[in-house]
Structure formats: structure tokens, C-alpha cells
Amino acid sequence: MTNMLLLDRRRIFWITIISGIAIAGFILLLFILQLLLVPVLVYIFPGLEAPFYDLALFGAYRTQDYVSFNLTSPQTSTVRWDDSCDQGYIFLDPSGPAVGHRGPLIVDAQGGLIWTSDQFQTTTNLKVQTYRGKEFMTFWSGQKAKTMGTGSYYMMDDTYRVVHKVDAVGDGAHGDLHEFKITSEGTALLTVYNKTQADLTGMGWFRSDHGWIVDSVFQEVDIATGALLFQWKASDHFSAADSYMTNPFGGYTEGIPFDFFHINSIEKDRNGNYLISSRHFHSVMTIDGQTGEVLWQLGGRSDEFEDLSDGKASDFSWQHDARWLDEEEGILSLFDNGYAWPHYNAPYSQGLFIKIDFEAQTAELTQSFVSSGHALSSSQGSVQPVLTEEGEEHVFIGWGSSAAFGEFTMEGELLCETHFAASSSFWWERVKSYRAFKMLYWSGTPALWDPSAAISDGKLYVSWNGATEVAYWELHGTVIVPEQEQGQWQDVDVAEKDGFETSFSLQTVSGEEEGARPYTYFRVAALDAERNLIRYSNIIITIAALWHYRKRSWKIVDWRQMAQNTIDRTKYQKLW
8 A cells, every 4th residue: 555655656746747847848849939930920921020919929028129229119019000190209108017127218100219218217107298488308207106106207308408306295295106297387286195094984894983095185386496386185075985996905004005086187277276087986077276175076976967978978987187178168088997907897998088068067978089909908098189290180099008009080090009018918017108198399409428339240330319300320430540549530421310220331341541441430420401410429449450450569549448439349358
């Protein structure tokens, strides 16, 4: 009997080992097939690239590397395209476990990199806003903790310098990630999430009258002085018992407070009142700018309007980004998520246009916008009207936790859609962008860094992170002259700017003087559309040429100092 048990254990042991090896081998085989077979199939059948992308066969977050730039950018996939979308720049703030650096990001209409940075923590709400007649790029940056954040708001000018930093006002108050809206009066609207105690007995389940909540606060702050002009707290007007959010563990302790209201957008209207969105109350409402009283509510338990669209104008849920499209006509927009795990209220998310008649106390859905794959975004999202250069009215939508953005006609027809992560990973939220904005015009010329050039495999690559005015790159070269560091710069080649990074072949480049010595120094000039000089790149050196002259014992500058400017490190390491 003992021998039989021992034999069974051995069998189980070896079956386990063999099964583990087989599974590991199968996974390895799949990995090898992905690396080898997928590129071959895409090369033979280019039409497979988009479906392979969305199946995550290139990874959940496919990125583009550069020779002359140290950061990566997402390789996007165009699901649908119309030439009317080919204008302007897209402002994103990718985050999530699959994202390498969670900084601000600008891409062109087809997803090509324009600017990104790793000099900030997690960022949200990147867009262009006007302050005192001048355009600034604005965003929140700080530490994100689940559905809220603690940080500050930044305003960059067109040279990418931070010229204003705005903070929440009050002891222990920190700027939250959800909103930073600049008003025409030179003030900023911002959100603050504070932990505080409240009476939660109405929620039942043995909660006390000294339970813990996350209070939704918004402030209006003077940008120039930092003075607090107005403050409103949800806990002064609403009870946590009326929230649609459920959290069986929330509210009992300070460590797990109950986020009952969750404010996520603010906008000041022409009367000085505030339009706000409460995600956890499924409600859009207006707050009196003097008293703080709630003037009206659309949606949720206290909906005050008759719905003329069979509930479609007021049954939105877990929504974001409520804005006035036309105050006179009473038309507002919002992003209806319809889902917040584990709450499923709709089969897919959508952008909505809703018309409110305040005299008749009615609400009517006038238009909805749905993605090509019926994305269901559990959080985040935005809706933005865009006027094209031809005067056409479009609607631009960021799909929030679904890593995509799209452009529609005002009638709801999908014109363009771009994914910046695999759609098969949307449900897992591996990549997301809190909002997405499209700006037809943004002119940037960096002040703190120059164009960057580097050499690799016989080519010189050049880029300039954030520069929008470069139309041409002009390659200059020079040779080492005996007893001198370098000779005169010569024009070698010129190329139109081709995406973020442009390359020059150096295979046939040589000096023009007698003997045709190879160039040892290169630089690249950034030129505008009229071929006026904007800025020079760093000077780089070809190791092959230096080695050629070093063997002839020419006295030149210090080798270590020269090596610091050399990007062709592979050859350098072999030589030295």
C-alpha cells in the first residue's frame, strides 16, 4: 500500500513537471510565432495590421522608438479615416500599467509624435486654454490614487516654459486631477477632494454619525494672486445616502472613506453660476454663484425635467465632462459612460447633446455619438466641438479608459477613429487618457532645448521635441583641418521634415576639398517654411573619421570631451 502511494506521488510529480514544461513551451512557441510570424504576415498582407494591433499581437501598448530622442510615443492604429480630420493636434495624457512614462503628449491628427515629456508625474487634462489674451498649454500633474489625485496645475507658454503654477487654497487642500478650467475673467476653476467626517446613518449597515467620506469641493481661484474667490462643498447640500455608488467597506474608517458625490467637471456660465457634473449622483446641475444653492438638476434621483426622448436625455450614468454648447439655446454636451465597475447601466458609452427648455421644464436628446466598436468606458472621457478650417462643425471625443479618440459630424456620423492601445485591452484599462482634445492651432518653439541629432548605422537622425514650425532640415558638415579643431561648415543636404524624426544617409557624404576627406563634424539647421533659420542642433562627430585621423597622429581636441557629443556609441565602444 505504501509503495503504491509512493508511486502515485511520483506520477503526480512527474505529470506536474511535464505539464509545466509543456505549458511553458507552448507560451514560448506563441511568443516566437508572434515575433516572427506576425511581422511576416503584416508585410505580405498589410490589411492585417489593424486587426493584429487590436488583438494585442504587438502588445497592449505598441510604442515607437527614436534614435535622436530618448522617449517613446504610442504607435497608433487608424480604424477609420476621412481627410477632413487631417488638421490640428491631439492632446492626450496616457497613463495605466502598460505606459512607460505617464507624461503629457501631443500628436498630429494621424498619431505622429509632436511633443512629450517625462519631467512630470502622472498628468491629466492636457489642453490649450486662453489666459489674458494669450494661449497656454495647461494640465494637472501629481500623485494619482485610484479615482482622485493630489497635485498642482501647470500653465506652459509656446516655448514650453512653465510660467504659472496654480494650487488649491486652504490647509491640507490639494488640487485634484479632474478639472482645471480657465474663465474669461482670468480665474481658474479646480476640484479638490477632501476626506472628512459626516453622518452616514442614513446609509445603514451600522455606519455611524461620524463616518468618513470623500467630500467633493470646487474652488474658483485668481490665477495671478492665488486668492480664493469661491468655494463649494457637496456635503453641505447632499446626503451620501442618495449616492448611486456602492462600497460595502466605505465610510467606516478614515482609511477607506466613501466617495459619495465625485465631481468631475466645472464650467462657469454667463450669469456667474457654475455647471457641474456629479458622477456618483448621475446628475448635471447648476450652482448659484452667490449662495452656492443648487438651482436645478438634470438626471439622477432629483431630476427636475420631463424627458421628451423616452428617458434618453436624463438616464445617463457615471458621466463626465458636462459643458454648455449653446447657453442661449440651452444645449449642453456630456460623456455618458454608462458603466462604473461593478455597475453596468448601458451596453456602451456615448457622447450626448441634450437640449434643456427651462420654461417648459423639459429635456430632449438631440444627438448621440458612438465609437466604431461600441466602446464601454468605465471612467473618464470628453466631448469637444471642433470647427475645421473649412468651417465644418465636427465633434471630437476622447473615450477615456478606452484608449481611443474619434471625430464625428454634428449629425453623429463617425469620420475618423484612432486607437493608441489595443482595443482588446480596453476592458482591462491597460492604457487610458483622462480626456482628449483637438486644437487646430498650436505653435511651439522650445526655449530650453535645441534640435537633437544622432548617428546610427550610417544615417544621421534629427528631431526637435515640441517644435511645430520646422518645415526643412539642412545638414551641415565640416572636416578636421591640421592644427585646428574644424574647418568651415558646408551645406551637405536638405530634406523636408518627415514626421517627428527625419534621417540623412551618410554613406556617400564626404568633404568637397581635394582628397575628399570624410566629414568629421555634423550639425543640422532647423528651417521654417520660408527656409529661415530657427535653431541649430548639437554638433556630433563620426567615430570612423576620428579613428582615421587618429592613426595619422593628428593633434586634435580632447577625445573624452569629443566622445560626450558622440551618439554613435556602438562604434565608439569598439574603438576605445
